[in-house]
Amino acid sequence: MSCNKFQKWLSDVLDREITEKRQQLLQEHLVKCADCRAYKASIERIQLESKSLEKPKLSPEYWQMFNSRLKTKLLSIEPEECKSKPFLLRWKWTWTAAGSILIAAVGLYFLFFQPKATPETYAFSYEDALSQIYQEIGNNSELENSFNQLILVSIQEALQGNLPQNFSDDPYFWESLTEEDLKFLESEIKKESNL
Amino acid sequence: MTRLALGLLSLSILFLLASPVRALQNRERVRENISTLRLLRMTQALDLTEEQTAKVYPVYNRIEKDKIEIQRRIGSELDELRTLLNDEASKGAEIETRIKNLMELRNALKAKDDEFEKFLESNLTLVQRAKYVLFSIDFYRGLGEKLNRARMIRERAKRDF
Numbered sequence: 001m002s003c004n005k006f007q008k009w010l011s012d013v014l015d016r017e018i019t020e021k022r023q024q025l026l027q028e029h030l031v032k033c034a035d036c037r038a039y040k041a042s043i044e045r046i047q048l049e050s051k052s053l054e055k056p057k058l059s060p061e062y063w064q065m066f067n068s069r070l071k072t073k074l075l076s077i078e079p080e081e082c083k084s085k086p087f088l089l090r091w092k093w094t095w096t097a098a099g100s101i102l103i104a105a106v107g108l109y110f111l112f113f114q115p116k117a118t119p120e121t122y123a124f125s126y127e128d129a130l131s132q133i134y135q136e137i138g139n140n141s142e143l144e145n146s147f148n149q150l151i152l153v154s155i156q157e158a159l160q161g162n163l164p165q166n167f168s169d170d171p172y173f174w175e176s177l178t179e180e181d182l183k184f185l186e187s188e189i190k191k192e193s194n195l
Numbered sequence: 196m197t198r199l200a201l202g203l204l205s206l207s208i209l210f211l212l213a214s215p216v217r218a219l220q221n222r223e224r225v226r227e228n229i230s231t232l233r234l235l236r237m238t239q240a241l242d243l244t245e246e247q248t249a250k251v252y253p254v255y256n257r258i259e260k261d262k263i264e265i266q267r268r269i270g271s272e273l274d275e276l277r278t279l280l281n282d283e284a285s286k287g288a289e290i291e292t293r294i295k296n297l298m299e300l301r302n303a304l305k306a307k308d309d310e311f312e313k314f315l316e317s318n319l320t321l322v323q324r325a326k327y328v329l330f331s332i333d334f335y336r337g338l339g340e341k342l343n344r345a346r347m348i349r350e351r352a353k354r355d356f
Contacts, residue, residue, distance in 0.1 A: 031281055124328075129335035144221055
């Protein structure tokens with residue numbers, strides 16, 4: 001909460017128009033805030049000094065004249081000026097309204113102007129699906145072989161109902177080996193086979 | 196999956212492997228593998244009974260073989276059409292015939308798919324038919340995902356070597 005708010009509450013304290021809860025919050029804030037403590041001291045001093053001022057003695061004619069002056073002044077003010085500010089134009093409501101309008105505008109933008117997500121394409125024909133796959137593979141025989149390997153693994157999975165039991169059947173295993181790994185494997189196999 | 200289903204499936208695979216298909220080009224081999232996978236997954240997804248499996252597998256295999264033959268002819272016709280187009284002396288009537296043949300083959304391919312689906316319609320329950328529609332979509336999407344994985348494998352292999 002800002003110091004401005006607490007300083008307004010300090011004025012309310014002097015006017016004895018503050019709730020207990022605010023009073024408590026104010027006390028807690030004053031412990032921490034030197035500026036507000038200084039402000040409190042200054043308004044208390046002003047109030048004290050104002051009490052010590054002598055009241056001016058005004059004649060009854062002055063008050064009679066005062067009333068008539070006041071009436072004249074009020075009548076001279078245009079009716080529009082007499083009205084208080086419209087409800088929505090009070091500053092805090094103005095900000096609230098502006099925020100709401102902004103949120104609504106952003107919402108409308110996303111609703112109407114954002115490009116729609118590309119709809120998922122559903123293929124219903126087996127031949128169409130295959131054609132698409134073949135087109136994407138093109139003449140890339142390496143890609144075709146890798147794809148075929150994955151299909152074979154899936155067949156094995158479907159037949160066994162689980163993952164391939166033999167790691168060497170997994171194309172990922174072979175794909176992850178480097179040239180050195182393969183040479184090492186080859187030499188080990190040769191050793192074992194006594195070649 | 197029941198014993199009968201497994202038995203029929205093994206027979207189907209053996210039949211495919213033992214057939215002259217082994218000598219086919221790479222693409223046809225891939226096609227056959229996809230076809231086998233489709234049949235397996237379909238059996239699981241639709242929860243086919245023994246009786247249904249006994250009916251579906253032979254029809255499926257026959258239709259797939261017919262389709263492979265049609266595809267082969269399409270490939271041959273396309274080669275002919277390319278040759279004709281590159282040859283300035285080729286006659287319009289020949290080109291016309293090739294185009295006509297290709298259109299007929301394309302329709303024949305589609306007719307085979309329709310034949311299989313009509314067969315399923317008369318042999319599956321309503322729930323199984325609904326499952327088949329959803330299975331098909333998932334399966335075709337799965338193929339695309341496998342292709343993407345294959346691409347990643349190739350890219351990784353290229354990067355490593």
